[in-house]
Amino acid sequence: MYATGERALLLELSAVTSCDRDGLEGLTALTEGSSGLTVDVAGARWGQFLALIGSADVVDVRALHGAVRALVGRA
Numbered sequence: 001m002y003a004t005g006e007r008a009l010l011l012e013l014s015a016v017t018s019c020d021r022d023g024l025e026g027l028t029a030l031t032e033g034s035s036g037l038t039v040d041v042a043g044a045r046w047g048q049f050l051a052l053i054g055s056a057d058v059v060d061v062r063a064l065h066g067a068v069r070a071l072v073g074r075a
Helices: 021-031 046-055 058-074
Strands: 008-012 038-042
Touching: 008 021, 021 038, 021 046, 021 058, 038 058, 046 058
Parallel strands: 008 038
Antiparallel strands: none
């Protein structure tokens, strides 16, 4: 994208049925600017992350919930 001058990326997630921890961490990194692009998210829903949150260790649930809330809030 840099070669063409593009500096923004839209991630359309409405067709995603489930997202694991690696996927959530990758999406979080992208939306926080790790790629140098402006990243917008569309179509993210809580249901896509329920299996991840439901299977997480109790000590991880709050952090995962916060990451999902931030991502869904951008959608």
